[in-house]
Amino acid sequence: FYVPNLVVMLTVLLAMTVLRAFTFPENQPNNHVVTTVTGSSRRGGPLSYYIASGNLDYAFHIDQLSGELSIRHPLDYEHIQKYVLWIEARDQGFPPYSSYEKIEITLLDVNDNHPEFDKDPFHAELLENLSPQRVLMVSAVDLDSGTNGQLDYAITDGNKENSFSINRATGEIRTTRPLDREKVALYALKVKATDRGSPPKNTAVKVLINVLDLNDNAPRFSKIFSATVAENAPVGYTVTRVTTTDEDAGPNAISRYSITDTSLPFSINANTGDITISRPLNREDTDHYIVKVTAHDSGWTVSTDVTIFITDINDNAPRFSRPSYYLDYPELTEVGSLVTRVSAADPDEGVFVNFIVTASDRAVKPLMSETTVIINIVDSNDNPPEFESPSYFTPVTKSVKVGTRLIRVVAQDKKDFGLNSEVEYQITGGNSSGRFKLDKASGWVTVASSLTADTNKIFLLDVAASDRGNPPLSAQTTVRIAVTEENHHTPEFSQSQISATVPESLAVGTAIRTLSARDKDKDMNGLITYNITSGNDGGLFALNSKTGVLSLARLLDFEEKQRHELRVSATDGGWIAKSSYVSVTVHVTDVNDNSPVFDPEEYFPTVQENVPSGTTVLKMNATDNDSGANAVMAYVIQSSDSDLFVIDPNTGTITTQGFLDYEAKQVYHLTVKAFNVPDEERCSFANVNIQLKGANEYVPRFVSKQYYFEISEAAPKGTVVGEVFATSKLTFMSISGLSLVCSSPHMFCRHKVFVDAFMFHDYTAGRAKQLQLGRKLIC
Template sequence: MTKRIRHRDWRWLALWWHHFFALWSTIYGQTRYSIPEELKQGSVVGNLAKDLGLGLSDIFDRKLRVASEAGKQYFSVDTGKGELVVNDRIDREALCGQSASCVLPLQVVIENPLHLYRIEVEIRDVNDNAPKFLSKEKHLKIAELTAVGARYPLETAQDLDVGINSLKSYSLSKDECFSLKIKELANGRKVPELVLEKTLDREKQGIHQLLLTALDGGNPVKTGTSKITVTVLDNNDNVPVFKKPLYKITVPESSQSGLMLAKVEATDQDEGVNGEIEYSFADHTPEILRSIFQINSATGEIFLKGKLDYENFATHELDISAKDKGIPEMEGHCRVQVEVIDINDNAPEIVLTSKPSPVPEDAPSGTVVALLTARDLDSGDNGKVTLWLPKGSPFKLKPSFSDNYALVTGRNLDRETFSEYNIEITATDSGSPSLSSKKTINVTITDVNDNPPVFSQPSYNVYLKENGVPGSILFSVSASDLDFGENAKVSYSILDSKVQDVSVSSYVYINSDNGSIYSMHSFDYEKLKVFQIQIQAKDQGSPSLSSNATVHVFILDQNDNAPAVIYPSSAAMGSLSHQRMPRSAKAGHLVTKVTAVDADSGHNAWISYRLVEATDASLFTVNLYTGEVRTKRAVSEQDDSSQRLLIEIKDDGEPIQSSTVTVSIILEDGLHEPISDLRHKAAEPSKKTGRITLYLILSLASVSVLSLVTFLILAVKCIRSSSSSSTCCMRRTDSDDYKNPNRNLQIQLNTDGPIKYVEVLGGDMLSQSQSFRSCMSPMSEYSDFTLIKPSSTTDFKEVISVLDASLPDSTWTFESQQIYSLPHAASVITMLREDRE
């Protein structure tokens, strides 16, 4: 019984595929093979590689494989020869049942690139099944008065083979009372009937033994037999007769158990018990039909007992018997044909023909991701399937043929947004109500190098103390890459640039793996205050991508320079400085002025003066901030004519740096210069000083009109503040916008300490800088500007020496402060003319 159901299932599937491939062959050419069933394993079906135009290497390289829709892998490919061979025993009857055509559709899937071929293998029938009767014996009871010509339907034999090998004829053993006739039904089915040829005589022969033989058309012929025993009965001579020999009914497959399908009715002309009829299914009715249908033996009503399934059996045929209760009992027959109406009770199914391959994120639109098939076991509109994707999906379904689809990309993909997709495909049939099912396909997006590394910030500021240890870490930069794997591995490097005409790589180096920047040597603030490093982050993709960031390194000053004496010039050269003063000097007389500079900056450059030793400590004093040496009292006749002073000069740094200068003072009689003449000389500016002042004004004007206006405003403020015994000083601070010289000009008022000064700075911090400073001492009545071009400390001292040599010692004193900027220093000397009492 079970085998018969499977036959019907495969018969339906084979017919479906037969029509499908008939349509396919009209659209696309395909390969077809024909083999007999029951071939041994390993038997060659055909040269698949040759027929598909493939080389033997393509089978392995392109991963050729064969998939069967039958659910079992009956065939495989010999990769060495390219031949399609039998992989398992093929039973045509199990696959296709009684279908005239048995074709196995195969899918040949070739990957790299993905391609699909359709081939057919026709399975030819061989005569491997003999006709078979369901019942080996049949018992008939025939009344002896039965009229000649009465017919009795016999059980039909079943032959699983088809075509010429199927059931062809019946034969009956020789008997003078009976013959065999074949009745052909409308559906082509042949039913053997036993015909009474001669009136029976129970007294002469009460039992007739007959042998019914079924023969097929194979070579050699195969047969099946059924033994028929006819018992001759007496008296009851009328057979129940049905009103219709065939009843046709239709019923939906969704009908519930207990539904009455039909009512058969038979009549018997006999009377009494000989005319009472009992209905039943024929003895040869399969058990599966008995589980689906039942009949009321008294009324002939047929009810639905089990569940109908159109997909398994679209038609059921029931043989009904009507027996009377006479002695002997008589039996009549009819047939009930039940047509099952399909309803939409099967949801569509999505079958993957090929598994999805990973898709690169730069794959063009229309790239094939996977192949799939939609199918529905229902028929008609109930079996028409439509596939669709969720709205907004980056993929599309492209129909190829029949119910086959290709899943393709619909737009550009981005792995950094979605690294994988779970694509939910919905299949909906056209039934009413429609049924649907869903299938989720996972598609992985592979990375391509489409994202450059990105620094955590576009620029970094690093503050570094000077005199650091070479090889110490300065800073660490970091960049991230949104890509994956090698495309996201970042290496760091320093782009070549110049710092003071030297490659930046001689100053620092970078760890290419983690972005840590190390110093190559110690830095000196007095030589280099700021520089920048261009860092490049580069990934390992192909082609690689990169991005840059700028690291600004600011060197912080340390107190590593002792004050340097620049006046008296002889003391600055290391020798003893000799000064002369008259014995007539009164208290407060200006003897000389010690001037020193400190190469450091800020507090580290704040200088103070202190008298450490003296021949007569009661005679002289040193101003703490200006370095002016003055008399504390009037000189007396008892004072030694030779006085020696040891002056200590200290800065304000940590730790404190200091230096000393020794000044020798000779007291002389008659050394005097009128104050009126001295002031007259101071009031008349020298031509040299006037010329330098003019150069300073022109330089400031050329830098910026704005700076000139600002300078004039601050100068007015300084003049006003000087009237209240205070001085002003302007200092330029480092500008962040050092790349624009015009914007780099700054003027700052400095009031630190007793010495007030104005400082004007302009120019690129990374190029040669210029500094102009005006210093006005509160102890001096007059001040003149002296402009010195950018120079080193040695040049500065040389200029002082030249000025000192060109001017009288008794007339001029010098106050100087040196300002360091990148990469050179600029200094301005303020020459003070002092009134001598």
């Protein structure tokens, strides 16, 4: 409670205290009198008054003479809510007597503070197309208390289409629906915090919410593309440029281009869309091309047909059907009679055929004349246009804008020329409501009026394509257009990673896994189509686009590849279709489908005779393309013409197991078998031909211990002295049949001659040999 100008009477007695309490709002002005303290003393005389304690921040002042207690400077409830003052009353005696009074002053809060946000502005980012969720929380504080400090939050501006809501008490901002960056990329909300005081105070803050892009829009080709190029244009010449527009932003709006049919004589710059000539053109082979160009923006793939007409260059001379004409003709034939018919053809294009006819007589000095024949070939309209498809279909959302292009019908009259080949389109039925419009020149079907009221309705348009011949010829097709709800949801796979393990012997057509995705949308928007987008090298796998069953399309080979990484998309049937992706890993296990293979299949090792038993002759080597247990091999000698060799079944090492004698046998033949341990029928064979090398184990011996020859001392060099004979058990060491020839006439003595003074001639080898036999020859 508040009692103004209360006078307190004190009787000054030692140790006497009195308690008083005051309550008033914090916004009392300076010098405002809180109370007046008075007292008396038994000793008489005046009293002096002092604030003894509790005067925090010197907020109060007391007049020493009158005892009037007043406010010195503004009070602040948010700083100090309560003061406890001790007031001293002192007389003038000696010693002076004092007494104390306790005064409690309680302040009441006044709504004098505005709410304050902890930041300005607030920032947040959020991906588009997400279901309603929390975005951020704004927070403000109010230094006041009670209801004066309690805050309510509200969005007062910038909330386009009521896309956001705010919790009045907590300040939490949430989306109310999926956002679309292509409509609004940045929201600038104005949020106000208001306290509950009277009168209330408020503060506003800006909240900036940036909507991040998702690749939810397919690129669209900016127009119908066609071009004309001369057949003699050089390789590398730019024919035309295709361009796309994409409502997405950043990398999601960048398209890369490709040509579907790489066999065509054109290439395209993946970044710019420039179509250039990659091989020489020849109009006489093909007068126009329909090039299907694909644009891919990392999530969407669209395509369009680019028609390229090849113009003719006069690069071919006319040719007669025969190189020469010769005929006999009666002299009395009537004037004007047909003599013969000549024909010529020119593969170049043109409505005129020009050729020169020459006539000459057969006189000794022939005379001749020429004439030019010009034939104008007029096309007959004998071919109707043909649609590329017997029927067309497209879904479209009910909120599509008027003027949006939905689908293009294409018909061509390839065999006629001029006006006879020009095609115009018109809707002949099914458009009584006027919802759609057809461009007669391009074939694009566009929205002519709002489809909001036509949800879940299917329109069936009859479309005719007519040429401009006389009379015109035409063809018919149908265009089915399904109007759907908004495509809110993206298909979701039940798993983010899918794996399967199959043997390499799996039969073609066998199902491997069933991929499953769900879409919360209904009807067309919830109809899911599956597709393998990458990783299916060689077309090994097939995916049923409707059921999601992944099956084997071609035989697997573990030895070639053990793991296949596929990327599979699930795309709904919305007008602006949405896709999600899943990784599928197919592990291939090995099957014992390969036999061991020797390389080479025939071996020719050599080994010295007399080597000890256990000597290594050869290590066989066979390889098996299988793995694991299927590649475990063993070796065995399948057949042999001797039991002197054995093989280690694990290592394939062939060793000796007995005495090898060159004089007994020089070559051994073995057949070695390598086979799989789990399946002995998978095996291969190799031939081993072991060549034995002889050792010099026998000393040559002369047939006689001494030989006696006579020779003249004047015998010239080269004179045959005589023959000596030596033998050895080794065939290649036989030296029998040697002749002694004089090699130095002055190098022998009278009675004994050493063999090194002579050359022995081997008649069997046809060459001279210097032999050190260690035998003396007596001459």
